[in-house]
Amino acid sequence: MNNKFQAKKAVLYARVSSDRQEREGFSIPAQQKLIREYAAKRDIKIVAEFVEAETAKRAGRKQFKEMVQFLKKNKSVNAILVEKTDRLYRNLKDYVLLDEIEGLEVHFCKNGDVLSEKSSSQDKFMHGIRVLMAKNYIDNLSEEIKKGLKEKAEQGFCPTKAPIGYLNITKKDGRRIIVPDSETAPFIKRAYELYATGLMSYSKIAKQLTSEGFLPKGRNCTKRIIELILHNPFYIGTFEYNGKRYENAAHEPIISPELFNAVQNVLNAQFIARPQINDFLFLGLFKCLSCGCSITGEIKKNKYIYYHCTGRKGGTCKKFWIREEKIETAVLELLDHLKLSDEEIEFTKTAFVEMLKLQKEYTDESAEALEKKIKTLRSRLNNLYIDKIDGIISQEFYSEKKNLWQSELDSTLIKYEKTTTFSRTFMDNVSDLLELCKNAKSLYLNADIQKKRQLLKLLCQNFFIKDGTVVLEAFPPYDIIIKREKLKNLETAGVEPASKKDKNKSLRVYSLFAQLNREMKNLII
DSSP: OOOOOOOSEEEEEEEEOSHHHHHTTOOHHHHHHHHHHHHHHTTOEEEEEEEEEOOSSSOOOHHHHHHHHHHHHOTTOOEEEESSHHHHOSSHHHHHHHHTSTTOEEEETTTTEEEOTTSOHHHHHHHHHHHHHHHHHHHHHHHHHHHHHHHHHHTTOOOSOOOTTEEEEEOTTSOEEEEEOTTTHHHHHHHHHHHHTTOOOHHHHHHHHHHTTOOGGGSOOOHHHHHHHHTOGGGGTOEEETTEEEOSOSSOOSSOHHHHHHHHHHHHHTOOOOOOOOOOTTTTTOEETTTOOBEEEEEETTTEEEEEEOOTTOOOOOOOOEEHHHHHHHHHHHHHHOOOOHHHHHHHHHHHHHHHHHHHHHHHHHHHHHHHHHHHHHHHHHHHHHHHHTTSSOHHHHHHHHHHHHHHHHHHHHHHHHHHHHHHHHHHHHHHHHHHHHHHHHHHHTSOHHHHHHHHHHHEEEEEEETTEEEEEEOTTHHHHHHHHHHOOOOOTTSOOSSHHHHHHHHHHHHHHHTHHHHHHHHHO
């Protein structure tokens, strides 16, 4: 990646996203030290520092947003200094947000790379790949948390915040449970009883309960609050999590199933079906580039589908009409340019396999340590049960230790599964990415409307129409592949290049994929 830079003033950005990262050497002070030493050697002045410590309890990146605003306001500060790719980006939107800042340089201090507007398309392609891999790392962390939450749900404990009428509390032993709120629970039951009569609306019940003292978050009860309460099965001792209903939950019910069903019967009797809206292929995807309004569709002469700007924001754009076939032609043209040869795909896969070999030693050590911990915890639980049977320990002591060690064992098993399956999952994701570059057009042509939309949302970050012209902007690294394909005609695999110039183009492409082994290593180490 290009190491020539013009920056004299820069901001420092450091981030950790979990306690585990702190323990494994990604600490904020360690990142700051590396970045400051980098700046001192290159005579770059750090004018502001933005430090972020995310946790599962507290998501969001306030400092990242403040840094972006700072850079937009201070044009003389034209660089970000950060340790490496996955410290800066969590998703593709972060990449796009920074890419919009004119003249910005991003210095990855651990390996000395610099990305700027002057970077070559090859450098930008490699950077796009690293952003995707950083996202893959974040997704894996998220998946681990989701598995833990799913296990909690399977045990009957709702892993999310309880609705109004309940309280989330933490017991002395550290366990988190949900209990009825003595102040608000009676109003929940009262709402159900009033609505079950079939004589009161949401608004009337909200007004009635407010007069009786029901003030959610210190404010008057609203129609929307009543609607949410009356549709929530949580109040009968069940809960829904991740699309699955869990019966016989650990929390105490506030109302009976009979009362809940009576209310649902009243709700169903008052439901009025709405007419179906035409399911146009590109509805909800495109916006007008001139005024920012949504693009809507209409059927003309009972068979032709046209799209046009809604004009709801009062813009001055022309009232254009564009046939669906014209939009699809632009989509198919983009998909035509999104392609890699079989040789390039195999070459890239080999590079990733080599990269994963570098990680194998660390993975093996981690798996061995986790296996040892699993064996220890299982032995503890077994001995604990024997001590209880023999009357050596009390039931209370047994329950306390069992819950503690079982919870630790569950989380360790999840970590072990993630560690031992990471390489396979990682390569599956890489294969999916590369196969998409090979078969995108075929997948699109053979998909139904919903899957076509999903594919386009995966590939493109922006969909615009301006005065009847279609503008599609792909996510990186897809955009680099598309631009490369538009600019040069690559030789067919196994065919001698027609000229020295063509041969040099081909060599540059193969060189690009050969860098993957070296570049991807920075995301793991």
